Amino acid sequence: MATSIALQALPSELIGAICRLLPNRDIKSLRLTCRYWRQNSLLRFDRLFISASPRNVEVLFAVANHDIFRHRAKEIIWDDAVLEPVSSKEGDGPCGYSSYETDRDADSEEKGRISRHFVRLCRDSMFDGTLRLRDKPKEVREKYMKGQMNDLLPSREPLAYYSRLLQEQSDILESGDDEAALRYAVQRFPRLTKVTVTPATDGVLITPLYETPMEAEDEKSQWRGFRIITRVLAQAENCQISELVLDNNKLPTGLNHFVFEEPNEEYDDLCRTVQRPGFRRIVLSLLVGYFFDCDAEDWDFYRNGRISNLLAKAPDLQEVVLQTNYPVDATSCSGRMKDFVSLTNIFPIDKWSSGGLKHFGLSEMQVT
Numbered sequence: 001m002a003t004s005i006a007l008q009a010l011p012s013e014l015i016g017a018i019c020r021l022l023p024n025r026d027i028k029s030l031r032l033t034c035r036y037w038r039q040n041s042l043l044r045f046d047r048l049f050i051s052a053s054p055r056n057v058e059v060l061f062a063v064a065n066h067d068i069f070r071h072r073a074k075e076i077i078w079d080d081a082v083l084e085p086v087s088s089k090e091g092d093g094p095c096g097y098s099s100y101e102t103d104r105d106a107d108s109e110e111k112g113r114i115s116r117h118f119v120r121l122c123r124d125s126m127f128d129g130t131l132r133l134r135d136k137p138k139e140v141r142e143k144y145m146k147g148q149m150n151d152l153l154p155s156r157e158p159l160a161y162y163s164r165l166l167q168e169q170s171d172i173l174e175s176g177d178d179e180a181a182l183r184y185a186v187q188r189f190p191r192l193t194k195v196t197v198t199p200a201t202d203g204v205l206i207t208p209l210y211e212t213p214m215e216a217e218d219e220k221s222q223w224r225g226f227r228i229i230t231r232v233l234a235q236a237e238n239c240q241i242s243e244l245v246l247d248n249n250k251l252p253t254g255l256n257h258f259v260f261e262e263p264n265e266e267y268d269d270l271c272r273t274v275q276r277p278g279f280r281r282i283v284l285s286l287l288v289g290y291f292f293d294c295d296a297e298d299w300d301f302y303r304n305g306r307i308s309n310l311l312a313k314a315p316d317l318q319e320v321v322l323q324t325n326y327p328v329d330a331t332s333c334s335g336r337m338k339d340f341v342s343l344t345n346i347f348p349i350d351k352w353s354s355g356g357l358k359h360f361g362l363s364e365m366q367v368t
Helices: 002-008 012-020 024-031 035-040 054-064 116-131 138-150 156-175 177-188 224-235 265-274 296-303 306-312
Strands: 047-050 075-079 194-198 243-246 281-287 319-324 359-363
Touching: 024 035, 047 054, 047 177, 054 156, 054 177, 075 177, 075 224, 116 156, 156 177, 177 224, 194 224, 224 243, 224 265, 265 306, 296 306
Parallel strands: 047 075, 075 194, 194 243, 243 281, 281 319, 319 359
Antiparallel strands: none
16 A cells, blocks of 8 residues: 555656556556556557457547547558458368367367368468568577467367458448548547558568558459548548558558549549648558569559649658559569659659658669
């Protein structure tokens, strides 16, 4: 009790400094100790996630309706990855994904058969995860892998869980509740300044990290994140967004170049978003890897002025990053000059003569 009273005597500034160093899980435990800490050690909700998941939608609404936490939100991350149905083309088999390890039920006819396609995807994911650890010291790698592998569910449980998530996702996509939650949150978060769209919020197995609007409408429906984010931001009132990040996190995904070719609603919404006062940073990831070894005419979306026009509409722009999934390393030694793109076609140099731009980045692009 004496210790509790002594802690309560600490200045509020010091308490705030201590809590800023603690992860949310520790702050949550601290808040459960007594009424004083519940009132003075607040959880951090500066970053929130939204996806086609009822739990994410529920949390976003809850924070947006909280009179304290809603004032702390500064960033919304839209998870643009979509769960795909498990294919049955490979049939079912008795073996689980960890039959070569310690899963006693992994190779048992008595436990029922399991989709071979699902098993293969799980094994591929585990293998990809271990590759991410190859540069770490052996003892660190083995300790981390052992802990992660021990947390794996028995082979047959994840498929049932995945099927439930798939059904929940289908319900959200049909109802549009994720878009409704985003619209509500944008109006309720007065300090919101950054929106990120990425397919890689979960990273990969073992090393967690924190495809694209197409020309035809039926294709566009597969890539909702970019369309919804730009539409909501373009229509929002009293919005203070200063950063829009469309990031591929080095995955073979991104924003389809069609948005920069023919006139379309998505491009118009993007323009309305960047031209807001105070908008200062944009990251664009373009999906162009399938253009490898194509004719120079296929790069006209760089030269038609629509990217330049978009950037010119942002008078307060300070940082712009353009990145693609084009395999530059495979062509950099033998690329034809006509396949290179002039920076003057992409950037509105005349608009930036005032010196407002502080940084621009290019990745996987052939430029002159």
